[in-house]
Amino acid sequence: MGRSPCCEKAHTNKGAWTREEDERLVAYIQAHGEGCWRSLPKSAGLLRCGKSCRLRWINYLRPDLKRGNFTEKEDELIIKLHSLFGNKWSLIAGRLPGRTDNEIKNYWNTRIKRKLLSRGVDPLTHRPINESAIDDMTTSLGAVLEEEEITSGIWV
DNA sequence: AACATAGACAACCGCCAGTCA
């Protein structure tokens, strides 16, 4: 027998949250605090699964969230922390007050990755692209060329 | 004006670790 699902999917809403749902969730947490997420939806009168409520609260409704654009300073900090921790978004978020792991993850994937690439830096390894790329390319190209030479017998 | 494409971000899914009976 497998694990029971975290909620009754048939009786829960999915997709974007409505203003009314937000208000209910905020009101409930303000009155009772962050308690048991599993029972929260029922107690708060929400047709959502506990996980969904937790995510909505943490990523969007928490009063201490900063929201808005990341500053240049935050950018650099994220890059530095990523080079130390890798994709440990919660660790990185812990060092950026008012920012959530989800927000940082999205920001990384949509903007910082591109920013680093345009600087010629590999966002995974934080090494200059040429260095790591050339290593990879020479190995794979070598293999391809070798094979081509063997199969065609011609090298221009 | 209409459509296509890219970018941004909210939300979901599945897995894992910790806790407790």
Next chain:
DNA sequence: GTGACTGGCGGTTGTCTATGT
């Protein structure tokens, strides 16, 4: 010691908006 349950995390997807053609 073991299995069920829960919270938390990272990866991925879906949807909305902006921009280009």
